[in-house]
Amino acid sequence: MVVDRKSLTWWERSYLPAIAGGFRVTWRHFANTVFRRKSVTMQYPEEKWVMPEGYRGAPYLVSDVEGHTKCVSCQLCEFICPPKAILITPPGPEGMAADRPNAEKMPREFEINMLRCIFCGLCQEVCPEEAIFLQKDYSLTGLTRGEMIYNKEKLLKLGGVDTGVQKWKQKLDEAREQEVFPVLGA
Amino acid sequence: MFESIQYWDPAAQFVLFSALKILVVFGVTMGFVSLAVVAERRVSAWIQDRVGPNRVGIPFTNIRFLGLGQMLADGLKFLLKEDFTPNYVRTVYFWLAPAITMIPAFLTLAVIPFGSTLGNSSNRMVIADLNVGILYTFGIVSLGVYGIVLAGYAANSKYPFLGGIRSSAQMISYEIAMGLSVIPIFLLVGSLNLGDVVGYQSGGLHTWLVWKQPLAFFIFLIAAFAETNRLPFDMPESETELVGGYHTEYSSMKFALFFLGEYANMIASCSMMVTLFFGGWTPPWGASAATTLWAGLGHVAWFLAKMIAMMLLFIWVRWMLPRFRYDQLMDLGWRRFIPMALFNILVTAFVVALWQR
DSSP states (O other), X not given: OOOOOOOOOHHHHTSXXXXXXXXXXXXXXXXXXXXXXXXXXXXXXXXXXXXXXXXXXXXXXXXXXXXXXXXXXXXXHHHHOTTXXXXXXXXXXXXXXXXXXXXXXXXXXXXXXXXTOOOOOHHHHHOTTOOXXXXXXXXXXXXXXXXXXXXXXXXXXXXXXXXSOOHHHHHHHHHHHHXXXXXXXX | OOGGGGGSOHHHHHHHHHHHHHHHHHHHHHHHHHHHHHHHHHXXXXXXXXXXXXXXXXXTSSOOGGGTTHHHHHHHHHHHSOOOOOTTSOHHHHHHHHHHHHHHHHHGGGGOOOOSBSSOTTSBSOSOOOTTHHHHHHHHHHHHHHHHHHHHHHTTSHHHHHHHHHHHHHHHHHHHHHHHHHHHHHHHHOOSOHHHHHXXXXXXXXXXXXXXXXXXXXXXXXXXXXXTTOTTSOTTXXXXXXXXXXXXXXXXXXXXXXXXXXXXXXXXXXXXHHHHHSOTTOOTTOOOOOSSHXXXXXXXXXXXXXXXXXXXXXXXXXXXXXXXXXXXXXXXXXXXXXHHHHHHHHHHHHHHHHHOO
């Protein structure tokens, strides 16, 4: 491809119009930033990005609306986790019971190593109880490696409450209705 | 205790006052250098729609102070970094080069009259009141190139070497244009003493030499950009093609000396321009030498204000224009500015010969 070079006039070759143009452009940006405060910089720790819907941040455990742990320690997430970031300690045969009715068990300890986690979302996808969700945190910091392994307590606190379905609540209600005699609507 | 000083013999007084002036000028210049670095970063940020360093204030508090703490933080960073000397450098020159770059920049400040007097008419506000002021300046400025060339040679590496070669060619060529451009000033003033140059312009705004010699000012300004290795003529550094140019191999305080030298050079050439073309320490309504302490300080303040304005111009231009191509730079220096400066000398000489008879 041949680029034809325009021959410049004497005035253009003196560099002066280019310098004037440079002053105009830089002054416009300068004035916009200084007087009209239109800088593109985000003052990071004070201002943060608003994460879009569906953003994959750190996975946290959630509680249901009654404050119970939703996780039933099935360990599917532990098995599917590609970088093996999740470590679940099940309660064992005579371990503690779940803190909500109609659930067989809950994890004694649930640890996610945030240094290993790749935020892929497979744990959320595989969870039959909707107990773990990728949330919008992206800036996880700690002073030691140990600090970056989040335990159950921390994960539940960070995860907050999930207002979605309570799968076993409905089953429980149905079962309770079975107890009532005579059966309504029969 | 201060009254007794006036009974000292003149030589002792001279030594005392000179030492004081040197200390103050050195300190103020160093302060301005670090301030210029912060100003450079802030102005560049504003021009590029950013904010720039605005956080560093007083440590452990939320007092930010416009980010001026960055001055100290930058200095501290340079001091604390590892001072790394690569293998295979030519060690003696490697150590010598930063000092040789830094010292001439400060030496040129010696002849610049930064104020009239502080009330006492025998004690003028200039470190060395030389009769050959401008010749001294050009002599010292031409030493500055040795530091850069030496740095390029000592590093024993191709990019610094290219930077050193470029800078020697560039600085030598532009020194000629710069030297020729100020000759008309001295034809008009009739003295090489910078104090006399300021005296010539002390009648107020309309007597400033920039109006009588706009072409000389223009050439001097462009040559000053080239001499201080600032964009659009920063061939010796040119980060994008020569990594960092002559100071690629330097780190820590040795690098900081180049850095400070560059800004001290800027301050020196801005002071020189203010003295030659913008009336030095005189306010725009004109003035004669101060008779009181406060008037004297006011004159110093005027000088500093003008110098800061020139510095802002330097900083602004850096973020405005792209780098010249090397051959264009040489073309501009040799085939445009030197003939223009010679023409200017001739015209001025004719005018002076015809009118000032």
